[in-house]
Amino acid sequence: MLLATLLGSVLGVGVGVFAHKRPRLSAVAIKASGVLLTIPSLALYVLLISVIGLGWPPVLVALTLYSLLPIVQNTIVGLNGVDSSVVEAASAMGMNSRQSLVKVEFPMAWPIILTGIRVAALLLVSTAAIGAIVRGPGLGRAIYDGLNTIGSPTALYQAVSGIVGVAIVGLILNLTFIFLGKLTTSRGLS
Numbered sequence: 001m002l003l004a005t006l007l008g009s010v011l012g013v014g015v016g017v018f019a020h021k022r023p024r025l026s027a028v029a030i031k032a033s034g035v036l037l038t039i040p041s042l043a044l045y046v047l048l049i050s051v052i053g054l055g056w057p058p059v060l061v062a063l064t065l066y067s068l069l070p071i072v073q074n075t076i077v078g079l080n081g082v083d084s085s086v087v088e089a090a091s092a093m094g095m096n097s098r099q100s101l102v103k104v105e106f107p108m109a110w111p112i113i114l115t116g117i118r119v120a121a122l123l124l125v126s127t128a129a130i131g132a133i134v135r136g137p138g139l140g141r142a143i144y145d146g147l148n149t150i151g152s153p154t155a156l157y158q159a160v161s162g163i164v165g166v167a168i169v170g171l172i173l174n175l176t177f178i179f180l181g182k183l184t185t186s187r188g189l190s
Contacts, residue, residue: 016075
């Protein structure tokens, strides 16, 4: 799940940076990533099994695709939200567009971009649990095993332990991103 969040962040921020000054491309990027998110996870896993097989690869691909919408959208919104006078001031100081993006625009948009990554990571926590159906790793295995052994004395405990585990991972991840946001955001932007 963390690897999928990292891959989704690299792809999503890259697409967002490339598309943010191109309105048509921005709309296409947001709509395309939105369409990916509307595909039910079980259906996407089944489609990916036929191409990639069982195990962690279909889970990684599916989770990476599911992470794109909040990251792409928040990157575009964050970068487009930077005041044009700030960009003009950077240009007047002799910065080219790449320097302005790296030194001015991206740091100012960072809190919004990080929020998109945080939303994506939290979305993936629950979606990753479903990956147990295709023999993917994670806490979903305990839920899946519990559901497969309904009627046995340990079925409920297995399922509940997986559910509680997923909830705890989600809470820890959320707190981690809140801390990371405070750590990496300039005090002037808070």
